[in-house]
Amino acid sequence: MNYQNYQLSYKGNGLDYFRIMLVNFILTIITFGLYYPWAKARTLQYMYSQTTFQNQPFVFTGTGNQMFKGFIKALGIILVIYGFGLYIAVSNIFGRGGTQLVLLALYLVIFAIMPLAIHGSYRYRFAKTVWSGIRFGYTGDRWALVRIFFKGIFFTIITLGFYLPWFHMNLRRYLLCNVRIGNARFAYKGEGAEYFWINLKGYFLTILTLGIYWFWWQKELFAYFVDNLALTKDDEIMLCKSMATGGDFAKLIIVNLLLIIFTLGIAIPWVVTRTLAFVMDHIALDGIINFDQLRQEQEDYNDATGEDLSDFFDFGFII
Amino acid sequence: MNSAALPLYYDGKTSAGQPVDIITHEKEMELHFAFPENGFHVVKEPITINYKGCTTAHVAEHLYVYINRSGAAYLAIPFTHPSYRTIRDSIMHANPSWFGKLMNMHVGVLAFVFVILLVGGYFAIANVVPWVGLKIISPSQEKQMGDKLFQAFVDTEETDSQKTRLVNEVANALQLSKTYSIQVTVIKNKEVNAFALPGGRIVVYTGILKSMKSGDELAALLSHEASHINKRHSLRSLLRSSAVSIVISIALNDASGVASVLVQKAETLRSLGYSRNLEREADASGMQLLVDNHINPIAMRNLMLRLQEAYGKAPDMIAFLSTHPATQERIDNAVAFSNKYRSREYAVNTVVSKNWELIKN
Structure with a gap:
């Protein structure tokens, strides 16, 4: 296979997204919020469909029905945990010390739910991501993720937060290295130590330059994400490279802020569109993978409980 | 024949698209393959696709028709294709939804409806909740x-x-x-x-x-x-x-x-x-x-x-x-x-x- 450049781009426009947001808002209001899972599916379907790789759009094949079922399950899980905690606290059946122990155990359960929710979210989201007819997939093990999480939280606490960059990179590496598209797999090689220095440098230079360096800090974080990412298939590889400069980031973020302030937030769909286009336009991809020969290898997965639990905890889609 | 302007069919098994001819009917369309595949001239059986159950997206001068949600088989039809409008409208009519109906409205009308709902909801809640509360308490x-x-x-x-x-x-x-x-x-x-x-x-x-x-x-x-x-x-x-x-x-x-x-x-x-x-x-x-x-x-x-x-x-x-x-x-x-x-x-x-x-x- 010959060496070549690949194209990634976002073709959406703000007006279309604005219209989708309005319709979703209207339907969500008149159904007293029950439409939310379908609204989310519509939004994801739109955004995926406007993202193209080699001029082929991505497809989000998840449905509102699946996410509604997941939403009900997630709600059940949350209610059981909080209801149990509330019951223990109010009834005091275990005495004062016993109650505190049970509540501590509940906190641990909630901590454990976070990686489980991320795992579920990744499985569902990638199983429902399709490009050129080929499904993505997430092949990570949920208990391995729980272990990374607990180790990360433990060391973050005893190092008073200094371990956080290592925790962050261990998590990202594990998640991304388990993402597949058909028979091709992603690889990420970011390291905690390097990530720590980028952040330390960014923090102090931002203060020293009265905030101006912040945009360059964002550029470095973006580059650290993109440059360490690769896709491999058998002995073929595609490499990613960030083309964004600090100046690009300054322009993007300042214009976004001005748009939001002067339109009182109405411009949000345009801001999201610009930002997605910016991200896609500033990733250069090259390598020797022949995408015409991808094989369908990842299985489908319909349980959106993790996806909805992540929504409840409001951690979005972590990478 | 210029194959660039032809619709491409993606079968959900391999990632390469296959050029097809489309014949439209009232409730379905037929895809005809008559093109070389893997170096051989194979004439495959045509596929019939029911409009009901299809979803669409407009991406970069193409109408994408997703035939099978889970298998993700789909069809990419260029805007220049003569059947483009027929297919788009047939799929819309075969799959009526509130979302689809609202999406066809003018964006100004939608914004107006949205604001009315917000203001109405605000006043309903600001007045109904205290009224009910005073009755109950x-x-x-x-x-x-x-x-x-x-x-x-x-x-x-x-x-x-x-x-x-x-x-x-x-x-x-x-x-x-x-x-x-x-x-x-x-x-x-x-x-x-x-x-x-x-x-x-x-x-x-x-x-x-x-x-x-x-x-x-x-x-x-x-x-x-x-x-x-x-x-x-x-x-x-x-x-x-x-x-x-x-x-x-x-x-x-x-x-x-x-x-x-x-x-x-x-x-x-x-x-x-x-x-x-x-x-x-x-x-x-x-x-x-x-x-x-x-x-x-x-x-x-x-x-x-x-x-x-x-x-x-x-x-x-x-x-x-x-x-x-x-x-x-x-x-x-x-x-x-x-x-x-x-x-x-x-x-x-x-x-x-x-x-x-x-x-x-």
Whole structure:
């Protein structure tokens, strides 16, 4: 296979997204919020469909029905945990010390739910991501993720937060290295130590330059994400490279802020569109993978409980 | 034939698209393959695709038709293809949805509907929740609530037991409430302030007593506060503000920070206007109570004047006025109200005047 450049781009426009947001808002209001899972599916379907790789759009094949079922399950899980905690606290059946122990155990359960929710979210989201007819997939093990999480939280606490960059990179590496598209797999090689220095440098230079360096800090974080990412298939590889400069980031973020302030937030769909286009336009991809020969290898997965639990905890889609 | 303009069919098994010819019918379309595959000229059987169940997306000059949601087999039809419109419209009609219908409306209409729903929802919640709440919560539950609030408040304050007794005698000598038993507590505090709690409790600061010049003014203050209690104002505004703040926080969950700050400021202004309306209502009904108790309602105007004088001396001590702005308007209203009852005979209430002499000292 010959060496070549690949194209990634976002073709959406703000007006279309604005219209989708309005319709979703209207339907969500008149159904007293029950439409939310379908609204989310519509939004994801739109955004995926406007993202193209080699001029082929991505497809989000998840449905509102699946996410509604997941939403009900997630709600059940949350209610059981909080209801149990509330019951223990109010009834005091275990005495004062016993109650505190049970509540501590509940906190641990909630901590454990976070990686489980991320795992579920990744499985569902990638199983429902399709490009050129080929499904993505997430092949990570949920208990391995729980272990990374607990180790990360433990060391973050005893190092008073200094371990956080290592925790962050261990998590990202594990998640991304388990993402597949058909028979091709992603690889990420970011390291905690390097990530720590980028952040330390960014923090102090931002203060020293009265905030101006912040945009360059964002550029470095973006580059650290993109440059360490690769896709491999058998002995073929595609490499990613960030083309964004600090100046690009300054322009993007300042214009976004001005748009939001002067339109009182109405411009949000345009801001999201610009930002997605910016991200896609500033990733250069090259390598020797022949995408015409991808094989369908990842299985489908319909349980959106993790996806909805992540929504409840409001951690979005972590990478 | 130019194959670039041909529709491409992706079967969901391999990632390369296969060029096809499309023949459209009323409820389905047929895909015909007649092109080389893997170097051989294979004529594959045509595929029939039902419009029902298909979904579409417009991406970069192509209509994408997703045939099978789980298998993700799809068709990419260029806008230049002669059947493009037919296929797009057929799929839309075969799969009716509210989302699809709304998406075909003008964006201005959608924005208008959205704003109407927001404003309507806001007013429905701001009015319906307090209305239902007032129906559900009985005066005795209201009293329990007021007592709890009072306990929490009075723990950190010093009460004046002698003045409390005297002011309560004044309150009992007047007919202030049919539903609630009015209970006054006087707090030792220089601040010029008084307020009512739900269920019948009134708190009066010694500061406001000092600024008064007659027993009738005290009666006017008590009538005003008792009217807040009779009309269940604090419960009403409590229900309203909590309902509105819950809805705002849900609605703005993912909106930008700017919008949420603006909405909250707007809501603060609106609730200030709301509380002013409640004050007007309490002024009017308080003066009616004075008339019913044979006390000249002009006492309300006098009370307002005293508060204004005290405000001139130490503005930061007058909490009563700062939450009740537009004093001149209230004075004018009091004068207008009194003029209506000018011809009435007002007797001196002996308890009010006797106790006032004691309170004053």
